[in-house]
Structures are given as C-alpha cells and as structure tokens.
Amino acid sequence: xxxxxxxxxxxxxxxxxxxxxxxxxxxxxxxxxxxxxxxxxxxxxxxxxxxxxxxxxxxxxxxxxxxxxxxxxxxxxxxxxxxxxxxxxxxxxxxxxxxxxxxxxxxxxxxxxxxxxxxxxxxxxxxxxxxxxxxxxxxxxxxxxxxxxxxxxxxxxxxxxxxxxxxxxxxxxxxxxxxxxxxxxxxxxxxxxxxxxxxxxxxxxxxxxxxxxxxxxxxxxxxxxxxxxxxxxxxxxxxxxxxxxxxxxxxxxxxxxxxxxxxxxxxxxxxxxxxxxxxxxxxxxxxxxxxxxxxxxxxxxxxxxxxxxxxxxxxxxxxxxxxxxxxxxxx
Numbered sequence: 403x404x405x406x407x408x409x410x411x412x413x414x415x416x417x418x419x420x421x422x423x424x425x426x427x428x429x430x431x432x433x434x435x436x437x438x439x440x441x442x443x444x445x446x447x448x449x450x451x452x453x454x455x456x457x458x459x460x461x462x463x464x465x466x467x468x469x470x471x472x473x474x475x476x477x478x479x480x481x482x483x484x485x486x487x488x489x490x491x492x493x494x495x496x497x498x499x500x501x502x503x504x505x506x507x508x509x510x511x512x513x514x515x516x517x518x519x520x521x522x523x524x525x526x527x528x529x530x531x532x533x534x535x536x537x538x539x540x541x542x543x544x545x546x547x548x549x550x551x552x553x554x555x556x557x558x559x560x561x562x563x564x565x566x567x568x569x570x571x572x573x574x575x576x577x578x579x580x581x582x583x584x585x586x587x588x589x590x591x592x593x594x595x596x597x598x599x600x601x602x603x604x605x606x607x608x609x610x611x612x613x614x615x616x617x618x619x620x621x622x623x624x625x626x627x628x629x630x631x632x633x634x635x636x637x638x639x640x641x642x643x644x645x646x647x648x649x650x651x652x653x654x655x656x657x658x659x660x661x662x663x664x665x666x667x668x669x670x671x672x673x674x675x676x677x678x679x680x681x682x683x684x685x686x687x688x689x690x691x692x693x694x695x696x697x698x699x700x701x702x703x704x705x706x707x708x709x710x711x712x713x714x715x716x717x718x719x720x721x722x723x724x725x726x727x728x729x730x731x732x733x
Contacts, residue, residue, distance in 0.1 A: 404428045405717060406444045408436040408452040414477075417710040429714070441465045449717045453477035453709070455666045460488035467492035475717040477709040478502075480636075482609055486732045497716040497728040501556050503705035508560035510699035511604050511634045512568070514658035517693055518630060519544060524690035545569030550600030552593060552616065553635065554580045558606035562588065565604075573599060597625050604632040605639050612638065619644040628655045634699040637663035643682060649691055656691035660699045669696035 407418055410431045422429040429451075434440045436452040438461040444450055450471055452458075458474075463485075466474070474489070475497045489496055517523060521539035528535065549565045551558050554576040562583065565572050574588045575596040583589060590596050593616065597603060603625070605616060615621075617631055618641040631654065633640055642663055648654040662669070664680060678684045686692040712728070719726035 403449075403718070403721060404430070404447045405449045405451060405714065406430040406432060406447040407714075408432045408434065408440065408450065409454045413706055414710045417707045418714070421711050421714050425714075425718070427714075427718070436462060438462055438465065444471060445469050447471065449473045449475065449721055451475045451477060451713050451717060453713075455483065455669075457483045458485065460485050463488040463492040463494050466494060473497070473717055473720045475713045475720070477713040480609075481730055490732050495720055496730040496732065497713070497720060497726055498730060499709050499712045499716075500728060502708035502712065503700065503702060504556035504560045506702040506705045507557045507606075507634050507699040508564055510660065511561055511606075511632050511658070512564050514634075514660065514693050514695065515602060515604075515630065515632050516544065518656045518658055518691070521690070523693060527690070544602075547571070547601035548573060548599055549602045549604060550575070550590075550596040551588075551604055551606060552576075552596060553606035553608075554583050555606065557634075559583065561604060561606060570602075594621070594624060597621055599626075600629060601626060602630045602632060605635040607635050607639055609636040609638050615639060615641045617641065617645055619647075622648045622653060625654070627653060630655050630657065632658040634658075634660045637661040637665055642686075646682060646686055646689075646692070649689065656693070657686075658693040659686070660695045661697055662694070665697060 405427060407429055410418060410433055415431060418429055418431060432440065432443060435454045435456060436458065438459055441462045444466065448471065450466060452474065453476060472493055473495050477499060479498055479500055481496065481498055484496060520541040524539050545568055548571045551562055551572060551574045554574050559580065562572050562574065572588055573590050573596055574583055575590055575593050579589055607616065616639045622644060631645060640663065645657055649656055662683065668680065687694050716726040716728040
C-alpha cells in the first residue's frame, strides 16, 4: 500500500512520518495543495489524503479515476468544498475527520471571550505604548452572564462544561437535542429565544449554506443590547457587515471571530506590512471590541496529530475493508 498526502504543513509532517513508520506504509508527503496539476504526482499510489480550504476541482477526480484511485481522505471535518457529483461519477469514496479535538475549539471560544470581557486587546495596545492607565478598560465577569450555546454536538457539549465551570448560566439550542444536555434542562425551544435571552451567543453550528446566516441585521435587532457574539464554527453563519455595524453602533458589546466568511486566501498567510484589500476585515482588526483570529481554534498539538493520523487510519480501513467509520454519505 502506498499513500500520498497533500497540503502538508511542517507541523503535521512529524505525525505523518511517525504513522508511516509505525504502520510500515509508505506515505509521500506533498506540501503543495491538491489540484489538477499536482494530482499527477499520485500516479501509482493507492489513496489520496488532503486538506485545504480552496475548492477541489472536478478534474482532480477524473484523473484519480484514470489512475485507479478511488478513495480521498480529508484531514478535516468540512466537505462543502468537495464536488460530490464528481466523486460519484468517478466512483470515489470520501472520508473526513469528524472529531479531532472538540475541547480545543471549546476552550478557544472561552479564551477569546475572556480577552474581550477583560478589554485585553485595548489594554495590551496601551501598555505597548507605555500607557498604564486602567480606565476606561474596565472588565466584566462571565459568572454574571447567560451564555447561549447554539449547536450541541461534540464541541458545543465541551463548551457547555467550560462555561458552567466559570459559573455562567448556560442555555442551549439544537435542532437535534442531545439527551445529556436535555437532562440538565438547558434547551430553549427556538434559536430566536436563545438569541433574546443570551448575554453571550457562541456558535457551534455547521454551515447552513450560502445566504443562510444566523447572525444578521434582523436577528441582531432581537438580541440583548450589549450582547456578545462568539464564532468558532463557520464564517458564513454571520453576515459580517451587519455584525460590524452592530458593534460600531453599540447595539452589541463586541464579537470574537475565529472564522470569517471571506477568509479563504487570507487566513494562514503572511501579509506582514501589507495593506489588506478587505476593508471590512481591516476595520474589524482595528476595533478593540472585535477579536479576530485566523481560524486557529482547532490549532493544538493534539488536534493536528489527530487530523494527520485519523485521516490515514480511515484510508487504510477503506482500502482494506471497503469501508470506514468516517466515510461520508455522498447521497
């Protein structure tokens, strides 16, 4: 068995090399992303592993089929950038890593919130200029707040435990209720109810499709004055321009955004000293009440190792058994 792994970062390489040695399976490591040109490197390999935010072009799968490769294993959760029709046409199975570290993302959501509540972005900027005045950057306490957790999958459940540990009142909403959360009587009946009752709304939902935002001008109008939005889920859950306007107007106290609807091509790139073409993103970065980070909630050693190794394990299961627990139903 020979595998090829695309888009591999330096932080992933040791885990892939360790897995390869442990399992005595050759894995060719390719730093470049998977595209119609680099797929040529996969000839004579048995399976393709990849991770990227850019769309996977249909021509990739035509070539995989030509090479006799019929499994693509992703090192991430999201599959919205993969054309299922092209996979089905070429009889290619798809796997992902549905859970690589829910705790990492849940912890980060709280970390970002605490930075915002204690005005750390503004305070750090002041101290860097040797301004050591306290005011006006007075903090707020999480234990006095109601936190609304939208989405109670693995990440949402982990977030609930952490927020409860701070002493916050937690309420939750999910179309599909989790029995463990239901036992705690945390659920509200509608997302609108959660938005109205929460001082903090933290999003742990999958993408709802283009144009189907949870946070927008209409929903913001129904939120508490001075509420906070935390998003470590998907960028397209929020109409970012509406959110930015709400923070600037004072309707919302602030926001923590680890994902952004237009992040592809910007996040995980070095733009040091360059002016961003994205004026909305630039404006939010400058605003001390908006915490922006480049999609790093997942980015821990534990999560990176799991992404690298679980994707390879799934590939082996597919090739040896024709099925894995992480296979995606292509419909």
